[in-house]
Amino acid sequence: MRWLEYIVFLALVVGLALPVGLYLARVAQRRRTYLDPLLRPLESLLYRLLGVRPEEEMSAGVYIVCFLLFGAGCTIVLFLVLIFQRVLPGGPADVYLTTPLTLDLAGNTAVSFTTTTTWQAYAGENTLRYLAQLIGLVAQNFLAGAAGLAVGFAFIRGLARERSATIGNFWVDLVRSLLWVLLPLALIGSLVLVWQGVPLNMAPYTLAHTLEGGTETIAQGPVAALEFIKNLGTNGGGFFNANGAHPYANPTPFTNFLGMLAIAVLPASLMITFGHMTHRPRAGWTLLMVMVALFLVGLVVCDWAEAQAPPQLAGLHIIGGNMEGKEVRFGVGESVLTAIVTSNTSTGSYNSMHDSYQPLGVLPPLVFMLLGEVVFGGLGAGVYSIVMAALVGVFLGGLMVGRTPEYLGKKISFAETRWIALYALLTPLVVLVLTGIAVIATAGRAGLATNTGPHGFTEILFAYASSMANNGQAMAGLNANSVFYNMTTAIAILAGRFGLAALALALAGQFAAQRRLPITSGTFPSDTPTFGALVFGTILLVGALCFFPALALGPIVEFLRH
Amino acid sequence: MSDSNEPAEGTASRVFPKAPRAKLQAQLRAAILSALVLTLLTGCVFPLLLFAIGRPLFPRQSAGSLVTRGTAVIGSELIGQQFTRPEYFQSRPSAAGNGYDGTASGGTNLGPNNPKLRNGAADFAGIQQLAEEYRKRNGLAPDTPIPIDAVTRSGSGLDPDITPANAVLQIPRVARARGLTEEAVQRLVANHTKGPQFGFLGNPRVSVLELNLALDERR
Numbered sequence: 001m002r003w004l005e006y007i008v009f010l011a012l013v014v015g016l017a018l019p020v021g022l023y024l025a026r027v028a029q030r031r032r033t034y035l036d037p038l039l040r041p042l043e044s045l046l047y048r049l050l051g052v053r054p055e056e057e058m059s060a061g062v063y064i065v066c067f068l069l070f071g072a073g074c075t076i077v078l079f080l081v082l083i084f085q086r087v088l089p090g091g092p093a094d095v096y097l098t099t100p101l102t103l104d105l106a107g108n109t110a111v112s113f114t115t116t117t118t119w120q121a122y123a124g125e126n127t128l129r130y131l132a133q134l135i136g137l138v139a140q141n142f143l144a145g146a147a148g149l150a151v152g153f154a155f156i157r158g159l160a161r162e163r164s165a166t167i168g169n170f171w172v173d174l175v176r177s178l179l180w181v182l183l184p185l186a187l188i189g190s191l192v193l194v195w196q197g198v199p200l201n202m203a204p205y206t207l208a209h210t211l212e213g214g215t216e217t218i219a220q221g222p223v224a225a226l227e228f229i230k231n232l233g234t235n236g237g238g239f240f241n242a243n244g245a246h247p248y249a250n251p252t253p254f255t256n257f258l259g260m261l262a263i264a265v266l267p268a269s270l271m272i273t274f275g276h277m278t279h280r281p282r283a284g285w286t287l288l289m290v291m292v293a294l295f296l297v298g299l300v301v302c303d304w305a306e307a308q309a310p311p312q313l314a315g316l317h318i319i320g321g322n323m324e325g326k327e328v329r330f331g332v333g334e335s336v337l338t339a340i341v342t343s344n345t346s347t348g349s350y351n352s353m354h355d356s357y358q359p360l361g362v363l364p365p366l367v368f369m370l371l372g373e374v375v376f377g378g379l380g381a382g383v384y385s386i387v388m389a390a391l392v393g394v395f396l397g398g399l400m401v402g403r404t405p406e407y408l409g410k411k412i413s414f415a416e417t418r419w420i421a422l423y424a425l426l427t428p429l430v431v432l433v434l435t436g437i438a439v440i441a442t443a444g445r446a447g448l449a450t451n452t453g454p455h456g457f458t459e460i461l462f463a464y465a466s467s468m469a470n471n472g473q474a475m476a477g478l479n480a481n482s483v484f485y486n487m488t489t490a491i492a493i494l495a496g497r498f499g500l501a502a503l504a505l506a507l508a509g510q511f512a513a514q515r516r517l518p519i520t521s522g523t524f525p526s527d528t529p530t531f532g533a534l535v536f537g538t539i540l541l542v543g544a545l546c547f548f549p550a551l552a553l554g555p556i557v558e559f560l561r562h
Numbered sequence: 563m564s565d566s567n568e569p570a571e572g573t574a575s576r577v578f579p580k581a582p583r584a585k586l587q588a589q590l591r592a593a594i595l596s597a598l599v600l601t602l603l604t605g606c607v608f609p610l611l612l613f614a615i616g617r618p619l620f621p622r623q624s625a626g627s628l629v630t631r632g633t634a635v636i637g638s639e640l641i642g643q644q645f646t647r648p649e650y651f652q653s654r655p656s657a658a659g660n661g662y663d664g665t666a667s668g669g670t671n672l673g674p675n676n677p678k679l680r681n682g683a684a685d686f687a688g689i690q691q692l693a694e695e696y697r698k699r700n701g702l703a704p705d706t707p708i709p710i711d712a713v714t715r716s717g718s719g720l721d722p723d724i725t726p727a728n729a730v731l732q733i734p735r736v737a738r739a740r741g742l743t744e745e746a747v748q749r750l751v752a753n754h755t756k757g758p759q760f761g762f763l764g765n766p767r768v769s770v771l772e773l774n775l776a777l778d779e780r781r
Binding site for chain 1: 586588589590591592593594595596597598599600601603604605606608609611612613615616617619620623624625626627628634635636637638639640641642643644645646647650654658662663664665666667668669670671672673674675676679680689690693704705706707708709710711713714715716717718719720721722723724725758759760762763764765767771774775778
């Protein structure tokens, strides 16, 4: 039954990629869609309000600056909403808001939600007002997702254009991503969630008198407004502390399955958009198949580790897979599927507690984040993640056959290699250095409140991998609400969002300016299974070279020692 | 990289036409305005629209699927609650607050190899102890296999469900405490067992609160 669900899921993602990918291309290229009569007037109104001239295109440099400025503007708005949330009217009552929103926590949360990371060092139900969740977090789930999609469009244009000084207009891409993609889908998806039981109210917490005569207070709120867009925008931060495990956030197996589709379909479809806009559809499919292959490897390993009876409980006559930290309605199957999908896509809306996974169960999610979210990837970010990985493969392939490497007719010479190398080095640099500091520093080790030893080390590595990948999921045993972790994870989040996107856009600018080389007999084809295998191998090889020592100290030694 | 302003041959130097001159001030203005205007659109207009459509369409769900008996709210059909008396089916162990605290969702976050998880600690019942208690409560032999959901804590601490196998092991106890035949209780359990959703999604499950309500109504 588990495998039937896995297969249906992958079939739907791949099957929907073509129609959705072509639609996204229409959005990016400002061509006609069925939604135009409704949305065109709103689009023009927004351009007038913002003072944007939609015909005016931008160079890669200006595009990066606009992306940065927009991120900064959103961070400031969210920071102010969080700092002043106590003056907002409405629930929940003050007595329930037990976690103080300190400046460092508000800063960390603001940076985290404006970058699709949504790392949460707090518990929603005892920290935030409903209106702060709506005006602050729901809004940023849309805006950060749309900004990511905009960057994805611009990156694709870089590879698609010839002798062009520009790669699009950030404000146009942003507004169109919101109006044509995120808002309509989120409206429909959120209504489906309400139908399935996700609450949508501003009521005070419910005091229930249980069957046995006790009392139980139940947190409420406008949960449905957040829970769909958190997945669609590949953000992942939940309304409640337990995120997707909470029965109000994710009441049925169907809401979970729908959430996983919301996460994966758009990033997977962007590979088709990429192939379509660069006029090399098979190159897009090839990269999508590399993603699916990597996905399957992670799924098989994680499923194997979690579905067997926990070896630690041998002799207690307990039957069934590892259910510590998992919900009965999801079982092992939907928990594992969700762990793999959310770790792949910089989303992190887990529905089971990864801290209680077996060492080899937590390894695939951790590795997927360290590899830079190349499988489907964050909304928009996934395109440049996988293409950057492919370019490293092209470069290595070029070295092996002794030709100047090229990809889709674009030459990869010194100027391009510089950006690719910086991009490939940034993740290991940030993650490993910060992990090293946290392990040495007393303030870092103080976070190990629940688990110690190799498992504790894995928690720390996981925290920085998750921040850098803009994923946001945690092995929640790590006590991360301290000045040390709020500051250091924020550094990783900023590097992962703006550092990587700026490098990718700079490369896109270089490519856009180039002419496209004609295909000759000497061209190394980039749309064949051989090329797919090269990219697949490069991703694993480079990942292993960078991270094997760290992984050996964490999950691998924990697995071998027990 | 001192030569970063001089593009390598074959790149930007040959490009025509040039990109329009960037007016930083205009972009800064657009950044500030968009952060405000788009926050209003997505953080205020979107939720209002959702409320306007969603609440009339699904009034019960949007209020939290609350279960009432008479005028009193006894819980939500989606949120698990604690049961300790023998005449009720019991939920899974919970790590939310002091157990099924609807304002403090969460799991134990204990690693699988953390000795505390199996052996427990002063203020924490380990899996071994939970299994012993479960067997004692239900009059089971020490080597009776127990389904794992009965002795592990869920991710939310508010899991409303147990597995059918877990419910089956509790049937004799509940039947005895209520003076009912095991067959009668068995029928109720079967009636309240949900299969995988749409035939293939998720696991079979029994909602503990629903089942216990049905038992009470039978009296």
